[in-house]
Amino acid sequence: MLSERQLNILRLIIQVYTSSGAPVGSKTLMNAGINASSATIRNDMSALEEQGLIEKTHSSSGRVPSIKGYRYYVDNLLQPAEVSHTELSTIKQAFGQEFNAINDIIKQSADILSELTSYTAFSLGPEVKERRLTGFRIVPLNSHQLIAIIVTDKGNVESKVFTIPNEVSSEDIEKMIKIINDKLVGEPLLTVYHKLRTEIPIILQKYFHTPQGIMGLFDSILGHAFEERVYVSGRMNLLDFDGLTDLSQFKSVYSLMDNTDKLTSLIAPPEDEIGIRIGNELNNDLLANMSLISASYEVSGHGRGTIALLGPTNMSYAKMFGLIDAFRYELASELADYYRTLDSSSTF
Missing domain, CATH: 3.30.390.60 (Heat-inducible transcription repressor hrca homolog; domain 3)
Known part of the structure; x- marks a missing residue:
């Protein structure tokens, strides 16, 4: 059972590390608002390390989150960040153009999401069982x-x-x-x-x-x-992910992006509409140092679609969760408008 201070320390270590990429020490935590002595904070960090939630690096006395620590944070401490007006405006503007086909909207959604996050984005259109x-x-x-x-x-x-x-x-x-x-x-x-x-x-x-x-x-x-077509954008962003420095591994992950069946299975969201899977939870050794956030969206009368983000395990989970949550509603709204246009034009 973690104390309130230990919970705050774990939360701050993850927030600081995912934004800076640098190991976090006791002085940084004191400056970030932990009201305790440096020695007390180090003791709490040792306790967190014993539970496997953080790890000590070889290069400094600072700590970094472990895969288990990220999982605990996502399950117990995550507070989705609010999407900025600039990001929301970018999304709306990108969807504000004229589209000639549903596939164009789905492809554009992957491009927007990748551009906003610098990660690899996936988009799968609504499942329409009664298409003619x-x-x-x-x-x-x-x-x-x-x-x-x-x-x-x-x-x-x-x-x-x-x-x-x-x-x-x-x-x-x-x-x-x-x-x-x-x-x-x-x-x-x-x-x-x-x-x-x-x-x-x-x-x-x-x-x-x-x-x-x-x-x-x-x-x-x-x-x-x-066939269900999964649109992928930002494949080359894989080169920037921590833990994916081996060229052969990069080529294997890159090739995975062309396998529709595997991608469809990989990005499938859970029943609670937004899910985060980390490391080995992706059931693919190639993705052991990555995390995937996937979300479903509903277009009334036309089925459910999926969007997803693949990034390093040290992604900013709060920011990405908030962004993908807002994004799915904008995408669903754009598709609903397009379907209404099709329905109205078919009546003339």
Whole structure:
């Protein structure tokens, strides 16, 4: 059981260390408001060290927080800092531009969050279970490649370059476009997915002599419409994180950012909407010296999305918690406005 003074000492050590990066000694704590002698403070620091909440560095008599200390602070002492008017104005201004697609808003949110914090930011859009496929286009690039553009009724636009299999002709592509427009456009994406596994193969057997290649192209083009896309911003900020100085480790963490399935699992927020995981709690050895703050946001009628920040364990938890809490509401508001615009335009 920690005394009130020990709690204050732990809180100040973490606040001072996360802002300065320098080990904290008894004189610093006295100047910060601990009303006790230097000897008394050192005794309390020794007690905190025995409990594994702080650590003594080799270079000085000062102490730094341990992973256990950060966890205790987050669970028991954290008071979210209020977002400054400047930061709130920056967020509102960045969202104040005109967007052409939901994905543009989601991507912009990751960019804003990374710029505000100098950490690596993640953004995942709302899960919309009843999205419909409302538009499909193919733009040939050359005899070997094409761009497929998929549009849903909720403003999601996906475009991707695909390689055309050798056995698929331009006439086959035209037939494929007609089948998609006749059989799939206007259907919910879950129905599209079901038809790709049932009705479409039968149709392809009827219209194509060698349906394997065209079926593979169907799966490639429409399959990614069901993928959740995590937007990542500030990857190079990883180089500034304490504890990530090994080049091979940096490359491994950097590569992790391209794995959508792992990222989606990594940034998933807890049931209480905002969660902080520290070090080994991330269940990834590459991230043992990092912390992740993740938060969910709700867009009424359109599902829940996620934003997250990955930074060093010595991040300013109070500041980052307050910022991400305010940010998620601004993002939800921007998305709600965009959806209302889509709904109103569809009535004309």
